[in-house]
Amino acid sequence: METILYLAHTEADGSLGKAALESLTAAAGLAAQCGGTLVAGLVGQDVQAAANQVAGAGFSKVLGVCGEAFAQARYSTDAAAAEALCQAADATIVVAAGDSRWSRVLPGVGQRLGGRADLHITQASGEGGVSVKRWFYRQRMEGSFSREQRPWLLGIDPGTQAAWQGDAGEAAVEAVSVDASGARTTVTGVKAPDTDEQTIRPDAAVLFVAGAGWTKKQADGQTHLPEAAGHILGFLKAAKASLGSSKSLVDLSSEGGEVLPFMTHLNQVGQTGATPRHAKGLSTCCHGEEPHVVGWRFINERRAVNLDANCGWAQGKADVLYVADAFEVMQKVNALLGE
Numbered sequence: 544m545e546t547i548l549y550l551a552h553t554e555a556d557g558s559l560g561k562a563a564l565e566s567l568t569a570a571a572g573l574a575a576q577c578g579g580t581l582v583a584g585l586v587g588q589d590v591q592a593a594a595n596q597v598a599g600a601g602f603s604k605v606l607g608v609c610g611e612a613f614a615q616a617r618y619s620t621d622a623a624a625a626e627a628l629c630q631a632a633d634a635t636i637v638v639a640a641g642d643s644r645w646s647r648v649l650p651g652v653g654q655r656l657g658g659r660a661d662l663h664i665t666q667a668s669g670e671g672g673v674s675v676k677r678w679f680y681r682q683r684m685e686g687s688f689s690r691e692q693r694p695w696l697l698g699i700d701p702g703t704q705a706a707w708q709g710d711a712g713e714a715a716v717e718a719v720s721v722d723a724s725g726a727r728t729t730v731t732g733v734k735a736p737d738t739d740e741q742t743i744r745p746d747a748a749v750l751f752v753a754g755a756g757w758t759k760k761q762a763d764g765q766t767h768l769p770e771a772a773g774h775i776l777g778f779l780k781a782a783k784a785s786l787g788s789s790k791s792l793v794d795l796s797s798e799g800g801e802v803l804p805f806m807t808h809l810n811q812v813g814q815t816g817a818t819p820r821h822a823k824g825l826s827t828c829c830h831g832e833e834p835h836v837v838g839w840r841f842i843n844e845r846r847a848v849n850l851d852a853n854c855g856w857a858q859g860k861a862d863v864l865y866v867a868d869a870f871e872v873m874q875k876v877n878a879l880l881g882e
């Protein structure tokens with residue numbers, strides 16, 4: 544029988560975040576399907592609040608590695624905590640959120656324990672033995688596979704499961720002690736842009752894609768970069784949307800062209816870019832060619848604004864195509880959003 548360890552770290556406020564709750568959905572579902580034992584392994588400064596938050600998930604026991612050293616992400620302490628929890632639980636399967644903190648340590652922990660680790664898992668199934676699904680070749684092919692090796696550590700891609708919902712309660716946490724005195728790395732802080740400055744927002748309801756058209760000469764024979772930047776940033780701010788780009792637009796900087804300063808290759812959506820998951824998408828000044836639109840496969844409702852009635856979006860790739868000048872459309876949309 545499998546022993547499934549649900550591995551989670553707390554957030555700064557001591558609770559479990561969305562990605563952790565999503566991976567709990569996967570862990571609990573897997574345990575129910577294969578008739579396995581579900582054990583929680585929590586890591587953080589103090590894990591009692593987190594243990595109480597998920598008390599209704601049906602854990603046979605709740606293990607915790609606690610203390611100042613485990614409050615922040617650090618390879619040595621996170622890996623040591625995960626290793627100790629796997630051993631204390633006698634885990635055969637480990638399910639964790641595929642966030643940056645766990646993705647960094649799971650392969651190393653698998654190596655230490657003589658097991659295997661797989662990241663970017665989108666589904667775990669326990670019927671007829673444990674098997675998982677993940678995408679290959681930038682989400683062009685979905686593969687299903689299983690492994691003999693144990694423990695098998697699984698990093699669940701955030702956004703692929705519904706967040707676990709269940710009753711909170713009073714959980715008894717068994718402390719697992721881990722010696723963190725040998726840690727050589729001191730975490731002095733986190734450097735990240737303010738939330739308002741971040742343009743990539745995976746949890747946003749809307750994806751706003753800007754294409755190279757924003758930088759092209761317009762009807763008056765001139766480019767209008769500052770206005771383009773104003774319309775794009777204005778919409779992102781008002782709609783709390785996430786910003787995507789076509790490859791042509793992010794490649795402009797390396798070609799010496801005029802660029803939008805807030806756009807980087809991380810924004811690129813498509814075959815050689817990202818495949819974000821948002822309920823809706825609005826494409827502007829982007830032609831809608833296949834290598835770009837393939838990155839829209841998880842966007843449910845698609846709209847595009849393009850001057851060209853024969854652009855790629857018109858070829859069955861968008862639900863609605865507005866044949867219009869995006870400068871005018873976005874100015875109007877932003878004005879309406881501002882009211």
Ligand SMILES: Cc1cc2nc3c(=O)[nH]c(=O)nc-3n(C[C@H](O)[C@H](O)[C@H](O)COP(=O)(O)OP(=O)(O)OC[C@H]3O[C@@H](n4cnc5c(N)ncnc54)[C@H](O)[C@@H]3O)c2cc1C
Pocket residue numbers: 753754755756757759761788789790791792811812813814815816817827828829830831832833834835838848849850851854867868869870
């Ligand atoms: C192997 C390979 C991988 C690739 N991977 C990717 C990828 O991951 N992502 C990606 O995006 N591309 C990718 N591409 C490139 C892709 O094929 C296209 O070249 C690219 O997406 C075009 O970008 P664009 O639509 O922004 O620019 P353009 O093709 O230059 O289109 C600009 C559009 O803006 C419109 N426009 C201009 N002014 C306005 C206005 N005022 N209002 C409204 N519309 C206006 C024009 O009508 C035009 O349709 C890849 C190509 C290859 C060969």
